[in-house]
Amino acid sequence: MVANSTGDGAAPAAAGAAPFVPGTTPTDGPLLQLRDISKSFGPVQALTGIDLDIPVGEVTALVGDNGAGKSTLVKCIAGIYQPNGGQLVWNGNPVQLHSPKDAADLGIATVYQDLALCDNLDIVQNMLLGHEVTRLGLLNEISMELTAKQTLRDLSVTTVRSIRQPVGSLSGGQRQAVAVAKAVMLDAQLVMLDEPTAALGVSQTELVLGLITRLARRGHAVIVISHNLTDVFRVADRLAVLYLGRLVATGPAAEFDPQSVVDYMTTGTSGRLGNGSLSQPTASSGFGTGSEG
Amino acid sequence: MATTDHDVPAEESPSSPVAVAGAGESAAEADEAAHLARGTTSPELLANSLGEYFRLWLRRARSGESGALPVIVGLIVLGAYFQIREPAFLSATNIANLMAQAGWIITIAMAQVFVLLLGEIDLSVAFNAAIGGTITIWMVSVHHPFPTWLAIIVGLAVSGAIASIEGLLIVWLKIPSFIVTLAGLLGLNGVLIWLFDEAGQVGNGGVISSHNNFINDLAGGNLSPVAGWVILIVALLLGGCYLIWRDQRRRTNNLAAPPLGVTLLKLGLMAVVGAVLVAVLNVNRGSAFTPLEGVPWVVLIVLVLLGGSTLLLTRTRFGRYLYAIGGSAEAARRAGINLSRIRVLAFLLAGLFAGVTGILYTSLLGSMSNDFEGGQYVLYSVAGAVIGGVSLFGGRGRMLGAVLGGFVVAVIYNGVDLLGLGAAGQYIWTALVLLAAVTLDALARRGARST
CATH class of the missing domain: 3.40.50.300 (P-loop containing nucleotide triphosphate hydrolases)
Incomplete structure (x- = not known):
């Protein structure tokens, strides 16, 4: 932890989601x-x-x-x-x-040189790996795809043909972009x-x-x-x-x-x-x- | 309006550096070509129409991502050959036989998929199946009248537990799964012989027979003809509604979805294949006095297992993590996935499917014996999975592939037997088909690279 x-009694756990610890003035x-x-x-x-x-x-x-x-x-x-x-x-x-x-x-998100992407998974699956959205125990693909799409759009990553493309078929720059988008999406x-x-x-x-x-x-x-x-x-x-x-x-x-x-x-x-x-x-x-x- | 936008739409000005980077410089084009050659995206999500779907699908097939196609073509070729050599091959009786024989070969191939997806292997899967089957049949045999349901649960639990222990050893001691399960293969073979010979005095002279009707019916019994049709129609309706509903939801959310034509075509093909199968199997194979007709139970069992495991692999976190670990264990670890837990669970599932295999095997033969050829059957499981397109290196493959691959092995088993070629022919044919499947895959990949 x-x-x-x-x-000051502020819950440290909140720091992950909220930008500032409640009770302190945002500096x-x-x-x-x-x-x-x-x-x-x-x-x-x-x-x-x-x-x-x-x-x-x-x-x-x-x-x-x-x-x-x-x-x-x-x-x-x-x-x-x-x-x-x-x-x-x-x-x-x-x-x-x-x-x-x-x-x-x-x-704090870190994008290492090796990017840590799974080549066999598509862009959406990679971006939400470990943070999947589920509904009744099943993956909610639509919600995840919309989230990933929005993040890529916010970052103006527009060169990918389909976000259901396996990451292994992307170019080096696109892979880097996916890794960055993955980091940013998690409220970094x-x-x-x-x-x-x-x-x-x-x-x-x-x-x-x-x-x-x-x-x-x-x-x-x-x-x-x-x-x-x-x-x-x-x-x-x-x-x-x-x-x-x-x-x-x-x-x-x-x-x-x-x-x-x-x-x-x-x-x-x-x-x-x-x-x-x-x-x-x-x-x-x-x-x-x-x-x- | 179903706008199927495949690209993340460019909303920023086209002069942003990112958009420029993809705008057709030679480097970018070369990139693009390389990706198309390796174009592994499902054509369903790229195509706007049926025609375009076929075009993309062909290109993908040529690049080595042909999905279930080679195995289906292989099935047709094998079937045609056996039919020409032996006209009884496609008779209703033999098709029903084939289905019953295929059951356990398919489930043992399915068992292997869970661990192959991780890049692991379970060599002990066949003897594990034998242990589970022996325990189930022993519990319902004459002197041990446990309830059938309990016997089945205990048999499955024992197989699951054995595989989980192997999984725990692999995870804790970091020993390669090849070694742990090789030890399992030898050890469980010993346990099987010991069960029959010394410990339990199971059976007589190394064989224990099954007199339990329920267990014998799993592979030997048939649905009533009406039930066959009802189940087919209900399954097609439910499946069709689900697929169309799912695609429609994707479209309303402005996501790429397969063209309706493709979905309908697939459903139509499934309906035709299913209807032909049910119609043939509903033909009376017995006599007028003792009718023998209907779809074997084992077909339904395999289809339910296929549906359940496909759901598990494609629509749950567990399944996603299996593929992720098979693709890159390091990436999965950094994503916060508990690798050990997923690995042990995968072995547990392989064990449960092995238990099903053992029960189906005893059901087919009506007995289990201590000369069970587990060393050979484990190779059926690997061959079936690989023929069906499951990668030995992890991360690639589908459960449907393993089912079709296992079915290919069963067709060879059955066809060679019909031709009277015996064990020699069986081994050689299986070897050739396995080599052909892997060669086709390798050639397609090389072709994709060189163009």
Whole structure:
């Protein structure tokens, strides 16, 4: 269960369905705040003092080289890993995620690279897998098909020929779209996508990038992990650069350029931006560029 | 107005990137072609008219998703061959025999479907059937006069329990089902011999006979001719009304539905086949003094089991999860499905169908013996399911396919017997048909890829 430390008597279970815990004022602040998150695996320090705000309605891109800790961070938010230190704050309330189910109940959906779709099932069956609607013990196909259709329409996914098509017959981009639609349909407020364009061709990438943008415009908070800086700059409203488990730069995407991001990704610092408009996280670890050595 | 919109309608401006992506660039077209070749969508939901339905259906058949077609063609070819070689093959007497013989072969193929859909296999299914059948027949034999209904329930329960234990071992110890059920095959064969020889002293000289009329009638008895017609007409009316009502509900909800013509054509075909079958089986096969006529009970039993299991597989969460786990266990797990529970339940169902098989088998022979050839019969079950289009790798196949596939095995069994070719012919024919079924499937798939 999601631990809710506000102690105001609000039922934590309601957090899954309703956007805000009753009794607390909906804040205009970020949907999710990471406060000084660290995670270690034995002697290996995977994440150190991560402070990051994830606002609603914006795409936050998480970039970094291999082993920088992107996946570890996403898994901490998805409830797969439990951080060793620090605090996750959801809508202003500190929460602890003990399992992926806790995260899902809260409204956090993750679309992993392998998409986790059943090729032999059709789009509707995949989108509602585990959340089937039944009537008198029998599946209510009409209700499920209408739900799936509405979600796809909301996301403007229009290239599928029939939503009764097996997912195995779809193209890579369409599969990604189905996986995203599946996540969104379950009342997700925060959608995390792991390398959504990694295996896609040009037109399929367009499809997925358009989808990511629309997700954010619809009021979801979106986190995208990507290696592809071109794609990142096309969709991201905010960037967060990880280097060796530390957050070395965050800020609006407009304040970065590809070269500075590459510098941050590979060296943890960038000489090109000296004006301090980017927030250099200094929260607890007090790291500076020198501490990376 | 029945607007059958197959595509999710594009309401956004057509210049949105998504719409553009599908608007006929060469890449998108190549994609499209590939999907059509692999076009596994049911033509029912894409076609607007009967003609278009046939066009789509042909294309789908060529791409290897031919559904029940190859097995039906196979049945016709086999039937024609046996009829030419032996004119008694299509006589009313032999057709009634064939139906009675087919019963247990079909149910054992159905039993296998539940586990094959998961990508598992149950090699012990035949000996499990023998144990269930032995217990039922022992409970109603002369010295153990339990009520018949209780004997049947206990027989089914024992088979179900045995299969569930195998399922639990597979889930808990994570041993492949092939190994667990191979152990089951050997162990249950031993238990069967032990039941007859030492423990229960079941039967005489390794054979126990059935003197219970109800059990003997399951495979040997017939419906009255009138009852045959009444049941056929009621079933067709109910089925037809349901299909038309269902399609109409889809149309009123603005969802794609099969053209009315297709539904009517299917119903018409079913009506013709059913009527011919009932008419032939209602012919008096006995003499004027001791009439022998009517549809065998076992036909009704198999049809009820087919209807029930199809409902279970296609219209319940359990069935959906079977297919999901067979398609991608990881995706099913992440969707919050309890894989262990579904796996054990699938084995339980296989066990229950094995129990039915055992009872139908004893009913057909009027006895059960300790030289039951379970090692051979389990292969009938796998062959029947595979001939009927059930994939060995999980996630694909229908119960109707297994019924037709099991029927093919029974036709060979019966026809080869009529030709007097004996066991050698039976094995070789079954082997050839099995190979042909799988080859056809593989060739169709390869053809789909290369075009």
